[in-house]
Amino acid sequence: MCKPYRFFDTSEEVIRELSLYELVNEGNRDLAEEISNRRPDMTDFLSPNERSERMARIKGSNTRPEIALRKVLHSLGLRYRLNGLGLPGKPDLVFPRYKAVVFVHGCFWHRHSNCNIATTPKSNTEFWVEKFEKNVARDNRVTSSLKSAGWKVFIVWECEVASAKKANATGKRIADLIRAE
Numbered sequence: 001m002c003k004p005y006r007f008f009d010t011s012e013e014v015i016r017e018l019s020l021y022e023l024v025n026e027g028n029r030d031l032a033e034e035i036s037n038r039r040p041d042m043t044d045f046l047s048p049n050e051r052s053e054r055m056a057r058i059k060g061s062n063t064r065p066e067i068a069l070r071k072v073l074h075s076l077g078l079r080y081r082l083n084g085l086g087l088p089g090k091p092d093l094v095f096p097r098y099k100a101v102v103f104v105h106g107c108f109w110h111r112h113s114n115c116n117i118a119t120t121p122k123s124n125t126e127f128w129v130e131k132f133e134k135n136v137a138r139d140n141r142v143t144s145s146l147k148s149a150g151w152k153v154f155i156v157w158e159c160e161v162a163s164a165k166k167a168n169a170t171g172k173r174i175a176d177l178i179r180a181e
């Protein structure tokens with residue numbers, strides 16, 4: 001089975017999506033749908049133990065790509081803030097000086113086109129397709145509202161930062177874009 005969460009960051013969303021994924025695979029589709037319709041505190045259904053177990057599993061190696069990207073941007077002199085600064089969609093990195101934001105998106109959940117990580121599960125396909133469409137629609141809404149508030153929005157895909165070499169190249173490209181007029 002594929003592991004779409006392999007390169008994910010540590011956000012609440014990731015824990016929720018991972019949990020959903022497991023529930024559907026375990027045949028608990030009704031519960032998964034119910035949880036999927038709740039926002040934004042969907043991890044509440046996990047017990048504290050389950051929650052910390054999941055956090056531990058998601059942490060570790062999984063945060064490397066985003067951290068690698070941050071390091072490159074930092075080394076290029078860019079200073080950012082984390083945790084979204086209350087902006088729509090809670091961008092992963094915010095560059096107040098340039099009025100720019102960067103999202104590091106998981107290819108599976110956010111549907112990176114022509115990417116081999118963005119597979120569609122063969123069981124419960126309908127559920128997944130609907131879920132993916134919602135995610136993409138939400139991303140589009142978030143991007144539009146940030147742009148109309150004057151923010152420059154950049155998306156970095158997990159596969160673009162999956163190694164140090166790729167993170168370097170991607171970081172340089174994004175840094176240039178952030179600084180460009």
Ligand SMILES: [Zn+2]
Pocket residue numbers: 107112115116117118157158159160
């Ligand atoms: Zn990708």
